[in-house]
Structure formats: C-alpha cells, structure tokens
Amino acid sequence: FQPKILQGKHVLLTAGPTAEPIDPVRVLSNRSSGKTGYALARAAWEAGATVTMVSGPTALPTPYGVTRITVDTARQMHEAVMARTRDADLFIAVAAVADWHIANPSEHKLKKGKDGTPVLEFVPNPDILAEVAALEQGPWCVGFAAETQALRDHAEAKRRRKQVPVLIGNDAQSTMDADAASYTIFDDAGHTALPVLPKQEAARRLIAEIVRRWQSGDSA
Numbered sequence: 001f002q003p004k005i006l007q008g009k010h011v012l013l014t015a016g017p018t019a020e021p022i023d024p025v026r027v028l029s030n031r032s033s034g035k036t037g038y039a040l041a042r043a044a045w046e047a048g049a050t051v052t053m054v055s056g057p058t059a060l061p062t063p064y065g066v067t068r069i070t071v072d073t074a075r076q077m078h079e080a081v082m083a084r085t086r087d088a089d090l091f092i093a094v095a096a097v098a099d100w101h102i103a104n105p106s107e108h109k110l111k112k113g114k115d116g117t118p119v120l121e122f123v124p125n126p127d128i129l130a131e132v133a134a135l136e137q138g139p140w141c142v143g144f145a146a147e148t149q150a151l152r153d154h155a156e157a158k159r160r161r162k163q164v165p166v167l168i169g170n171d172a173q174s175t176m177d178a179d180a181a182s183y184t185i186f187d188d189a190g191h192t193a194l195p196v197l198p199k200q201e202a203a204r205r206l207i208a209e210i211v212r213r214w215q216s217g218d219s220a
C-alpha cells in the first residue's frame with residue numbers, strides 16, 4: 001500500500017489565461033491553453049488532494065474530482081483565489097495572468113468608422129502569487145514562469161521577487177499549447193531540469209518534486 005503523497009491536503013491552483021475586456025465582444029488575452037495547470041490539478045487529485053482550480057477561459061474539460069471556478073479577468077481570478085487561501089495548504093500559480101487590464105473598456109462594441117482607432121490605456125493587475133506568498137498564515141506557494149529568453153535569470157529573479165520557495169520555469173514558445181514540455185525547477189538549492197515529457201506525465205513528476213521540497217521545509 002502506497003500512501004498518497006497529498007492525502008488530506010487542499011491544493012489551490014490557478015490555470016489558463018485571463019481575458020481583459022476591450023469592449024463587450026473583444027478581449028486582451030494570451031496564448032496559454034491551460035494544459036499545464038489542468039494536468040497539475042489532475043495530478044494533485046491523483047495524489048490524494050482536495051483540489052480547487054480557479055481557471056481562466058479554456059477549451060479543456062475539468063479533470064475528474066477537481067472543483068473548478070471559472071473566471072475571465074485577472075481581478076476576478078484574484079478575488080476567487082483570495083477568498084480561498086484560508087483553506088489551502090498548497091497554492092500553485094500556473095495561470096498566465098494578464099499583467100494589465102484596460103482602464104476604459106467601452107460599454108458598447110467599438111465601431112470602425114464612428115469610433116476611429118481606439119487608444120487603450122493600461123492599468124496593472126494585482127499580482128496574485130506575490131500577494132498569496134506574502135500572507136502570514138498562507139499556503140506554501142509555487143510559481144511558474146514562461147520565458148522567451150534567459151529562462152534561468154528571469155525565473156530565479158521572479159522566485160526571489162515573489163518570495164516563493166519553488167518556481168517552475170519553461171520556454172514559452174515551445175511549451176504554450178504544446179502537448180509536451182520540459183520544465184526546470186528553481187529553488188534555494190539551484191535548479192533541476194526535467195526532460196521533455198508529455199504534460200500529464202510531467203505534471204505527476206512536478207507534483208512529486210514539489211511535495212518533496214515542501215516536506216523538507218524549504219522556505220524562501
């Protein structure tokens with residue numbers, strides 16, 4: 001009998017992109033498919049956890065056993081997460097959260113001729129991961145970073161800036177919407193690269209690696 005490594009634990013995750021309205025029919029979003037977050041949610045459930053996933057818009061089915069809360073914007077994701085941190089033991093921020101929302105979304109669909117060329121004004125969104133990591137009695141936190149260059153430098157800088165014990169990095173261009181990926185785990189001891197694996201298999205490995213570090217009492 002193999003005890004499940006997350007038995008009795010509550011895992012809270014974010015997944016997918018966010019979508020920030022420009023007008024009632026247009027949004028500003030990104031290429032995140034949600035596959036990594038959904039694979040991790042499934043792997044956490046398989047490991048015995050109670051799993052709550054706050055997800056932006058994706059085309060993916062909810063993994064069996066996982067409670068999914070669907071949101072559109074970063075501010076909705078922020079609110080949904082902050083309302084649930086009290087019950088969470090482990091928080092894994094996988095979502096590709098928009099860094100900005102649009103200050104002045106139009107109430108009506110913008111019209112080509114009549115409204116001219118729109119000028120969008122951006123306002124920063126709350127940093128959900130940094131805020132959860134700063135909670136005094138908060139869950140243990142893991143972040144993600146998808147980068148197009150200098151993965152090591154950027155991922156390690158993010159880990160320190162957001163004050164999280166573990167941050168998992170990947171190459172944005174080869175990973176986004178792909179079915180396989182190579183992830184690198186950054187922690188106090190340095191970094192460990194996993195081979196290219198199908199995302200569900202990679203997610204199981206990542207859950208095992210995360211739990212091992214969590215149990216060994218790492219803190220940022």
Ligand code: C5P
Pocket residue numbers: 014074093094095096097098099125126127128129130142143144145146158
């Ligand atoms: O530097 P960046 O903000 O892109 O770091 C990415 C990490 O932070 C991811 O774990 C992402 O889910 C999280 N994040 C967040 N809220 C934001 C931006 C990023 O939780 N507004």
